[in-house]
Amino acid sequence: MVAETDLAAEVRIVIRTIEALLCDFERGTLTRRQLALSLAALVSGAHAAPQQTGLKAVTINHVTVRVPDLHRTSQFYQEFFGMPLKQQSAKIHILGVGNSFFGIEQGDGQAATVDHYDFGIAGFNADEARAKLKARNLKYVDGNSKESFKFHDPDGFQVQLNAPDYVGHVS
Numbered sequence: 001m002v003a004e005t006d007l008a009a010e011v012r013i014v015i016r017t018i019e020a021l022l023c024d025f026e027r028g029t030l031t032r033r034q035l036a037l038s039l040a041a042l043v044s045g046a047h048a049a050p051q052q053t054g055l056k057a058v059t060i061n062h063v064t065v066r067v068p069d070l071h072r073t074s075q076f077y078q079e080f081f082g083m084p085l086k087q088q089s090a091k092i093h094i095l096g097v098g099n100s101f102f103g104i105e106q107g108d109g110q111a112a113t114v115d116h117y118d119f120g121i122a123g124f125n126a127d128e129a130r131a132k133l134k135a136r137n138l139k140y141v142d143g144n145s146k147e148s149f150k151f152h153d154p155d156g157f158q159v160q161l162n163a164p165d166y167v168g169h170v171s
Contacts, residue, residue, distance in 0.1 A: 017042060055129055059120035059164045062094075064103030067112045074104050089170035101168055116150060117157070120164030129161050 021038050024030035030038070067073040074093040077083045083095035083102060091106040105115060121129065126146045133140050133151055140151040148162035 014042065055132060055161075056122045057119040058122045060100060061118040061120040061160075061162065061164065061166055062097075062101045062103055062168060063117045064105060064115045065112060066105045066107035066115045068107055068110050070104055070106040073112075077102060077104070087168060087170045092170040094168045094170060103168060115158065116160050118148075118160035118162065118166070120166060121161050122164065124161065124163040126161075 018039070021030065021035055021042075025032070025035045065073075070091065070093060074085070074095065077095055078085060081097075083097055085093060086096045086101060087094040093104045095102045095104065103115075107113065126144075126149060130140050130149070138151055138154070140149050143149075148160060148166055150158055150160045153159050
């Protein structure tokens with residue numbers, strides 16, 4: 001939700017822009033056609049602005065895949081892309097990718113799949129994020145952790161949300 005002061009500031013900017021366009025038109029430095037096109041662009045730009053949702057994804061924190069051979073896959077990514085092993089357990093490896101990471105989990109089948117992807121959310125608040133999902137009739141998983149949780153988007157992809165500095169956990 002846009003704060004009232006932010007909305008008032010945006011309205012003042014639009015009014016100043018319109019006044020400047022009218023002054024240019026009255027002085028003859030802007031044709032009637034240019035004025036009409038400028039006003040149309042100003043209005044269409046205002047309508048095209050995305051609505052604030054209260055959640056702002058600022059990073060792709062990580063992607064986690066499930067594979068038939070954890071060690072083979074982990075070794076490939078470490079050697080081919082130079083991704084250092086940051087954390088590991090018997091069934092999970094977390095490889096570093098800059099400020100993000102790549103998770104590899106031992107799968108049960110022969111097919112490799114994307115398990116989930118994760119967005120780092122500015123000012124992450126798990127309770128607020130869950131309320132926004134509930135308002136869209138989307139169900140979340142992972143109990144009531146304040147650090148991170150997962151949900152399925154409308155297309156069925158599993159998505160994880162947390163603060164941008166989340167470093168992952170192996171179990």
